[in-house]
Amino acid sequence: MSANRSPRVFLAYTGEKARIVRAYDYLILVLALFLFIGSFHLHFALTVGDWDFWVDWKDRQWWPLVTPLIGITFPAAVQAVLWTNFRLPLGATLCVACLSIGTWITRIFAYHYWNYFPINMVLPSTMMPSALFLDAILMMSNSLTVTAIFGGSGFALLFFPSNWPIFAMFHLPIEAGNSQLTLADMFGFQYIRTGMPEYLRIIERGTLRTYGQVATPLAAFCSALFCTLMYALWWHIGLWFATTRYLKKI
Amino acid sequence: MATTTEKISEQMRLITQQGKMPPWYLKDLYRYLSAFAVLTVIYIGFRIYQGEFAVSTGLDSTDPVFETYWMRLFNFNVTFVTLFAGLSWGYLWFSRDKNLDTLEPKEEIRRYFTLTMWISVYTFAVYWAGSYFAEQDNSWHQVSVRDTPFTANHIIEFYFNFPMYVILGGCAWLYARTRLPLYAKGISLPLTLAVFGPFMILVSVGFNEWGHTFWYREEFFAAPIHWGFVIGVWFAHGVGGILLQGVTRLIELLDELEEAA
Numbered sequence: 001m002s003a004n005r006s007p008r009v010f011l012a013y014t015g016e017k018a019r020i021v022r023a024y025d026y027l028i029l030v031l032a033l034f035l036f037i038g039s040f041h042l043h044f045a046l047t048v049g050d051w052d053f054w055v056d057w058k059d060r061q062w063w064p065l066v067t068p069l070i071g072i073t074f075p076a077a078v079q080a081v082l083w084t085n086f087r088l089p090l091g092a093t094l095c096v097a098c099l100s101i102g103t104w105i106t107r108i109f110a111y112h113y114w115n116y117f118p119i120n121m122v123l124p125s126t127m128m129p130s131a132l133f134l135d136a137i138l139m140m141s142n143s144l145t146v147t148a149i150f151g152g153s154g155f156a157l158l159f160f161p162s163n164w165p166i167f168a169m170f171h172l173p174i175e176a177g178n179s180q181l182t183l184a185d186m187f188g189f190q191y192i193r194t195g196m197p198e199y200l201r202i203i204e205r206g207t208l209r210t211y212g213q214v215a216t217p218l219a220a221f222c223s224a225l226f227c228t229l230m231y232a233l234w235w236h237i238g239l240w241f242a243t244t245r246y247l248k249k250i
Numbered sequence: 251m252a253t254t255t256e257k258i259s260e261q262m263r264l265i266t267q268q269g270k271m272p273p274w275y276l277k278d279l280y281r282y283l284s285a286f287a288v289l290t291v292i293y294i295g296f297r298i299y300q301g302e303f304a305v306s307t308g309l310d311s312t313d314p315v316f317e318t319y320w321m322r323l324f325n326f327n328v329t330f331v332t333l334f335a336g337l338s339w340g341y342l343w344f345s346r347d348k349n350l351d352t353l354e355p356k357e358e359i360r361r362y363f364t365l366t367m368w369i370s371v372y373t374f375a376v377y378w379a380g381s382y383f384a385e386q387d388n389s390w391h392q393v394s395v396r397d398t399p400f401t402a403n404h405i406i407e408f409y410f411n412f413p414m415y416v417i418l419g420g421c422a423w424l425y426a427r428t429r430l431p432l433y434a435k436g437i438s439l440p441l442t443l444a445v446f447g448p449f450m451i452l453v454s455v456g457f458n459e460w461g462h463t464f465w466y467r468e469e470f471f472a473a474p475i476h477w478g479f480v481i482g483v484w485f486a487h488g489v490g491g492i493l494l495q496g497v498t499r500l501i502e503l504l505d506e507l508e509e510a511a
């Protein structure tokens with residue numbers, strides 16, 4: 001705990017006061033851990049969860065666009081509070097690490113052990129490199145504008161290359177039933193999802209198939225633009241919620 | 251030599267004393283850890299129950315065993331959370347401090363620690379409701395066909411987990427309102443947002459289930475009828491404001507404390 005006070009009046013605590021402050025820090029750490037696992041995970045799962053749950057949803061057109069777009073929201077809001085008030089450059093990494101912990105626990109115990117989905121079918125994506133980059137840009141620039149433009153863009157652009165080593169193998173072509181499909185598609189056909197008819201997957205729509213693999217960088221740059229705007233929006237949402245007002249009545 | 255021995259003995263006595271009893275500002279530490287332990291046992295117990303009985307008895311709501319294994323659990327959950335809300339909120343209100351004007355700085359610091367513990371236990375319940383059991387709901391919907399709003403996961407998620415974190419959030423709000431001077435003089439906006447916003451998630455169950463009367467399947471989890479939950483959880487960011495209010499006040503209180511070793 002060290003508030004953003006003027007260096008002129010701030011003196012480091014010693015003795016019992018230092019121990020009190022350190023104990024408070026630990027309490028806040030535990031609180032923040034569960035808060036952001038619970039809240040960020042719910043926000044993420046109910047807005048772009050499907051792309052993260054299932055390997056066959058991890059396409060080139062939507063997944064690299066929507067996941068960073070929602071993934072940058074909580075990091076921006078938490079950075080606004082932790083950096084502005086405490087000079088802690090870890091808001092994004094904290095949120096994304098919490099999200100990773102929450103998703104991994106659920107994929108293993110709720111999907112794999114309860115309902116027997118293969119763990120490879122429900123591997124979560126990672127945004128850790130993106131989050132580290134975002135925190136580093138904020139720390140070095142100390143600027144909302146610079147972080148929104150360069151950090152936000154980098155957050156989106158790093159997403160696909162960070163995940164490609166994990167998921168590339170599931171995009172290998174295979175032949176089944178006289179059709180060419182990917183290994184990821186095969187998972188979808190083999191493990192029937194009772195609530196999700198195949199035709200309802202929101203992946204790779206459109207007619208211009210000659211774009212080929214260029215669809216991915218196009219989606220990533222589109223996401224970079226949106227992330228720039230989303231970052232600034234959520235920075236202000238974070239500040240708005242972190243009000244210190246007391247009301248007379250509610 | 252004797253002096254050195256005495257010093258060591260004194261140090262050992264202090265360490266032993268510290269090992270047995272937490273310092274004054276962490277007076278409620280063991281209660282705090284106990285709350286985590288009890289909640290963990292409850293939530294893991296629910297998960298084990300689901301693993302044992304969901305597939306064998308929870309797939310068809312017209313089957314008589316569904317009534318036995320799941321609707322009884324639903325009735326128990328609703329009864330339990332109603333009683334728990336009344337008891338916990340009632341206790342906090344009726345045991346309130348009526349002499350807050352004479353509160354010593356040391357005691358106020360201790361109460362800020364206890365408030366932080368209350369909020370921490372609240373966020374632990376938010377974890378189980380917002381992370382584990384929430385996403386597990388998607389997993390269950392993809393291996394079963396929904397024929398009732400009271401599925402094997404909804405009975406735990408909507409009728410125990412959601413009310414439980416609402417109750418614990420209410421406890422944190424009431425604790426602050428009844429035991430800390432600043433929160434008693436004015437109503438903390440961020441604390442109110444952080445408690446009442448996620449409360450709206452519970453209310454959103456109505457919107458969600460109403461929507462599912464049109465679309466009984468969970469075609470995809472990111473469906474707009476689920477976004478009511480999303481907006482509710484944004485209010486968790488009010489915790490940033492609670493932190494700022496707490497830190498600001500703690501610095502003032504620490505300045506009033508005399509230096510101790």
